[in-house]
Amino acid sequence: MKLLKEEILSKGIVLSDGVLKVDSFLNHQINPILSLEMGKEFVKRFHSEDPNTKVLTIESSGIAPAFTTALELGVELVFARKKKSLTMNDNVYTADVYSFTKQETNTITVSKDFITESDRVLIIDDFLANGQAALGLAQIVEQAGGTVSGIGIVIEKSFQPGRQVLLDAGYKVESLARIESLKNNEVRFVDETVLV
């Protein structure tokens, strides 16, 4: 997605060979217009004859692109909680998500009320690195007996194994920007020449 790649090149900050900071438009400050375009692009890429009935993401940075995708699809979105909220009861699906960066396991939670076996669920997240968060979301959809129609990612770190992990598990993956390398303080996209 051209607009996103341009934003990454102009506003992203390479913190190390593995870390791209995009706080200025995705993870902390959000550009609503760019988010709207992301939603439209996800809907285009996951168009199928069987319509998606729900969008699922995880708090907090996934919410904006998942919201615009749900808006474009005309369906509701659900965000998994990293911590059970006070009003949640035990009627929930959970999945354990290991974070390689933080070296800790978090249990993500979704109420059983909001994903059912008749749902075709499009999973949206902001980053794909090792694929553990997306896998956890997919497990929750499958616990509910629903179908994962695909996994849409805003920024994929293609030098990490997440994409392959998700493909091996049988999911369709679409990433709006695929980063091949962050070496030498340069963002290099997959199938692209060096742009900065």
Added chain:
Amino acid sequence: MKLLKEEILSKGIVLSDGVLKVDSFLNHQINPILSLEMGKEFVKRFHSEDPNTKVLTIESSGIAPAFTTALELGVELVFARKKKSLTMNDNVYTADVYSFTKQETNTITVSKDFITESDRVLIIDDFLANGQAALGLAQIVEQAGGTVSGIGIVIEKSFQPGRQVLLDAGYKVESLARIESLKNNEVRFVDETVLV
């Protein structure tokens, strides 16, 4: 806001005299159409000659209504973090927010990059109870030298002191639904007769 009140009456669940669960359209599952309408309503209520330059909220349930407000205003939104993210450095504003419900203090964080002294900031949050989260957000705007143009709340628990706390601090407050009481398992709105 009529549409919101109807949604509260049809889908909200009174858990106790003090707790209304609105997980099905605001805090866990999100109705994008209703959120869009909330954004439009906030923009209408906070219309002024000095345009708002930014919307500020706090993760996670504030993000959707803040997003639609920012979209309608044509400005960016910033969500305060409850926990510092890995890519955040020390260039941040912080405020301590005490939660009466959880009886704990959390430090909320906003990067100094995203709120400046030229900003007129509209603060949006999902719930108003004791007003501590909104006050913390307002403190952050003021640390940055910016101006708080107003505080917009989706659901105000008018039987708790938050609204008065914010008014006493000099802020303009607009709530899309004001709940006078949750007693006897009934949602009673301010200035309304019993509707359920």
